[in-house]
Amino acid sequence: MTSAGREQFDVIVVGAGPAGIAAATRAAECGARVAVVDDNPALGGQIWRGGAEKAEDMQAREWMNRFQKVGPRLFPGTRVIGQQQSGMLLAEERDVPRTLRYRTLILATGARERFLPFPGWTLPNVMGAGGLQALVKSGLPIHEKRVVVAGSGPLLLAVAAYLRRHGAEIPLICEQTSWTRLAGFGFSLISHPGKIAQGLKLKLGLGFVPFAANCWPLAAQGFDRLESVLVSRNGEKQEIACDYLACGFHLVPNNELAALLGCELRGGFVAVDDFLRTSVPAVYCAGELTGIGGVELAVVEGEIAGLAAAGDESAARALFGNHRKLQKFVSSLARAFAPREELKSLSSPETIVCRCEDVTFARMGGHASSRAAKLHTRCGMGPCQGRVCGPAMEFLFSWEAASVRPPVFPARVASLSGMETELEVESDRTTGGTR
Amino acid sequence: MSEQITLTVNGIQVSVPRGTTVAVAVLLAGAICRHSVTDEPRAPLCGMGVCYECRVKIDDVSHCRGCQTLCEHGMNVRTDD
Numbered sequence: 001m002t003s004a005g006r007e008q009f010d011v012i013v014v015g016a017g018p019a020g021i022a023a024a025t026r027a028a029e030c031g032a033r034v035a036v037v038d039d040n041p042a043l044g045g046q047i048w049r050g051g052a053e054k055a056e057d058m059q060a061r062e063w064m065n066r067f068q069k070v071g072p073r074l075f076p077g078t079r080v081i082g083q084q085q086s087g088m089l090l091a092e093e094r095d096v097p098r099t100l101r102y103r104t105l106i107l108a109t110g111a112r113e114r115f116l117p118f119p120g121w122t123l124p125n126v127m128g129a130g131g132l133q134a135l136v137k138s139g140l141p142i143h144e145k146r147v148v149v150a151g152s153g154p155l156l157l158a159v160a161a162y163l164r165r166h167g168a169e170i171p172l173i174c175e176q177t178s179w180t181r182l183a184g185f186g187f188s189l190i191s192h193p194g195k196i197a198q199g200l201k202l203k204l205g206l207g208f209v210p211f212a213a214n215c216w217p218l219a220a221q222g223f224d225r226l227e228s229v230l231v232s233r234n235g236e237k238q239e240i241a242c243d244y245l246a247c248g249f250h251l252v253p254n255n256e257l258a259a260l261l262g263c264e265l266r267g268g269f270v271a272v273d274d275f276l277r278t279s280v281p282a283v284y285c286a287g288e289l290t291g292i293g294g295v296e297l298a299v300v301e302g303e304i305a306g307l308a309a310a311g312d313e314s315a316a317r318a319l320f321g322n323h324r325k326l327q328k329f330v331s332s333l334a335r336a337f338a339p340r341e342e343l344k345s346l347s348s349p350e351t352i353v354c355r356c357e358d359v360t361f362a363r364m365g366g367h368a369s370s371r372a373a374k375l376h377t378r379c380g381m382g383p384c385q386g387r388v389c390g391p392a393m394e395f396l397f398s399w400e401a402a403s404v405r406p407p408v409f410p411a412r413v414a415s416l417s418g419m420e421t422e423l424e425v426e427s428d429r430t431t432g433g434t435r
Numbered sequence: 436m437s438e439q440i441t442l443t444v445n446g447i448q449v450s451v452p453r454g455t456t457v458a459v460a461v462l463l464a465g466a467i468c469r470h471s472v473t474d475e476p477r478a479p480l481c482g483m484g485v486c487y488e489c490r491v492k493i494d495d496v497s498h499c500r501g502c503q504t505l506c507e508h509g510m511n512v513r514t515d516d
Contacts, residue, residue: 134482139455
């Protein structure tokens, strides 16, 4: 059986978001044979979801058009599940296993929202902030729906603005961080933080939408779906009726594949040098994986990694100045939107922390490590493999992240056995002396 | 008006514009994606293929993530299956 061929590329980029698109485009423009593998059905990742036709911002459209012009090979709906040997990725496209060979690999797997448990957060219609936006971009009608946007990070404002443009009513945006921390967030020239929020809101078309700092969800309420949310606002409780709660606490990197490949991590992010080389030879890393810094930084990192991977180090070096400037944003974002201590005590003993295996806060606590909790309760062992509860456990119990094992995503047995067959063929050939 | 795609969710016909994902079609059909191991109703959380809360059976293939799958004509989607 040919698993859609065993193809060889100079550069493979994993992830087709802003960093991946910039990396692939730059590498292909240098003449490299480039492939891009992405789990989503279309180009764009999350922030540019849906491809060039749907892109609402100019930068997205420009990059996607530039990408299409040089035409790297795109494998949409395909995800990398592991690496059988150096230079050989194993991927799955729906049911079809694929083996992709590379000389150089660029990881641009981006970030996901950090979810923190609170009573009722497993109710239908409680979603991530980016999660709800992604569903609306995927066809969910939001016109005249009431959406409370909560959690932390600049994403909340962007999501609220997007939803509002599509006809949603936003009764409140709840930002858990304090005004003081918001003020420290790169706006120190402006003395009054209230003015900053006002300015941002106006810019985003959120003029009449109430925004509260020091505000977070206490409970999502409803019988079999969400009916209202109880929030803490400046120390007082407030109940708000709504159709959706869009709630995410800033972002965490999708570092599982990088960890599996053995890339050195620092504080969960992939350690890279100026050319965005990781600790593993021929493996580069760009975008949110190296630090949460937003789309501008992701693009410049993609460019540098793409140029460097294709061998044009001097062109890559020309971008170092801009890169360094944009990198400053990473630490100020992390400082401004770090989850506050109070969020550790939102769960009741019955609150589910691991949604795959329905492991409660009470059952999870009392263990010494994520590994011990995992062995005793199965937390983190369901289909999401700890991608949702892992970052929550790290925050709630100060546990280190659990180790990553292949396959990095649930895969079909056929894909795994198909890969072994390929390997046997490969080693036969090697011993046969044909290579 | 964009092209409409007709599929079934638990035997009920749903029409959605091309480009709509299965997760959205399930919500529009008023269905719940799955029940958890302690029988809680669950619906999409992350919207980007990470959380698996939207997993459904599509054309007899179990555990497909609805949010990462585009609707196609004649698709047969079953929840809690």
